[in-house]
Amino acid sequence: MLYKILYSLAEDFSALNVFRYITFRTFISFLSAFGIALIWGPTFIQRLIRRQMNQAIREDGPQSHLKKVGTPTMGGILILSCVLIATVFWADLMNPLVQGILIITVGFAGIGYADDQLKVSKKNTKGVSGKVRLILEFIISISVLAWLVHAGHLMTEVHVPFFKNVSFDLGFGYILFGALVIVGCANAVNLTDGLDGLAIVPSIIASGTLGLFAYVAGHASIAQYLQIPYIAGAGEMTVIAAAVMAAGLGFLWFNTYPAQVFMGDIGSLGLGGFIGTLAVLTKNEILLVLLGGVFVAEALSVITQVASFKLTGKRVFKMAPLHHHFELKGLAEPKVIVRFWIVAIILAVLSLSTLKLR
Numbered sequence: 116m117l118y119k120i121l122y123s124l125a126e127d128f129s130a131l132n133v134f135r136y137i138t139f140r141t142f143i144s145f146l147s148a149f150g151i152a153l154i155w156g157p158t159f160i161q162r163l164i165r166r167q168m169n170q171a172i173r174e175d176g177p178q179s180h181l182k183k184v185g186t187p188t189m190g191g192i193l194i195l196s197c198v199l200i201a202t203v204f205w206a207d208l209m210n211p212l213v214q215g216i217l218i219i220t221v222g223f224a225g226i227g228y229a230d231d232q233l234k235v236s237k238k239n240t241k242g243v244s245g246k247v248r249l250i251l252e253f254i255i256s257i258s259v260l261a262w263l264v265h266a267g268h269l270m271t272e273v274h275v276p277f278f279k280n281v282s283f284d285l286g287f288g289y290i291l292f293g294a295l296v297i298v299g300c301a302n303a304v305n306l307t308d309g310l311d312g313l314a315i316v317p318s319i320i321a322s323g324t325l326g327l328f329a330y331v332a333g334h335a336s337i338a339q340y341l342q343i344p345y346i347a348g349a350g351e352m353t354v355i356a357a358a359v360m361a362a363g364l365g366f367l368w369f370n371t372y373p374a375q376v377f378m379g380d381i382g383s384l385g386l387g388g389f390i391g392t393l394a395v396l397t398k399n400e401i402l403l404v405l406l407g408g409v410f411v412a413e414a415l416s417v418i419t420q421v422a423s424f425k426l427t428g429k430r431v432f433k434m435a436p437l438h439h440h441f442e443l444k445g446l447a448e449p450k451v452i453v454r455f456w457i458v459a460i461i462l463a464v465l466s467l468s469t470l471k472l473r
Contacts, residue, residue, distance in 0.1 A: 148201040152365020163187035191382020201358035222255040224385030256294035300391030303410035311374035317459035326356025
């Protein structure tokens, strides 16, 4: 926690007093994570290439994706490393909410790392089995949420967006509900990660939006004015959200079409776990359905496709997830990507409107 060391010197150097403010540390966290990603990125990618950490391409996927063979994967290591470095420097690691969100993010990223390693070593798209992944994700999520609820750092009420004072208390059942939100979000982001830059930009947008929610929820006066639940210490998560945004932008520098590197499951599961946890810890579990609409649509397209084929033998989409459907309908990959980005921005604006429409 470099900022605490610097702040301790404020009596001698008054300028260092700025480190007490979350807003300042949010900005410097952003700049730190982006700078590290941009500087370290080329070296990191070359190391992945030397180690032959190449992405396995789906044999049943769009034929246009075959040209992506040989592109290195596991770029999520770059994202998570930058986030962790910025967090250690500028966030309060003694904050229980910070500890909780870091445990889940790193835990989910660890599952993704194991998945990517198996795919790379076996040169196919089969990694850790789906059941094992889900079990591990639920164990991590439930353990962290149970600790936070038991310690009194997390409320068990679920608040309905767009309505004033509409909420319901799930009691300890909230732990399972919260875990479902986190696991569902992580896997939805994982499904979205199929085109160059497609998953990272909605992740950046969602992280930034929820980071703003974290800041206002952690500020007693603003929370009271906006009539949202006040959550002690929530503002500290804004520092991490800024690091995620910046690391994501740094990664996008290399991941934009045509991608020089893919994030892999370590990136998609880590980011998805972070976004889902941030939504839970800021009491925006239901709002996440709107804010993460791109991820929701991708996940629902897969569920619908599988259910329809098993029940009727027919497919609803040309291919699932949804982005492949649009590709096979003739839309160029960059157009699909940018249009998904536009939708993500619109959904973020609608989500932010709930701060006043109560």
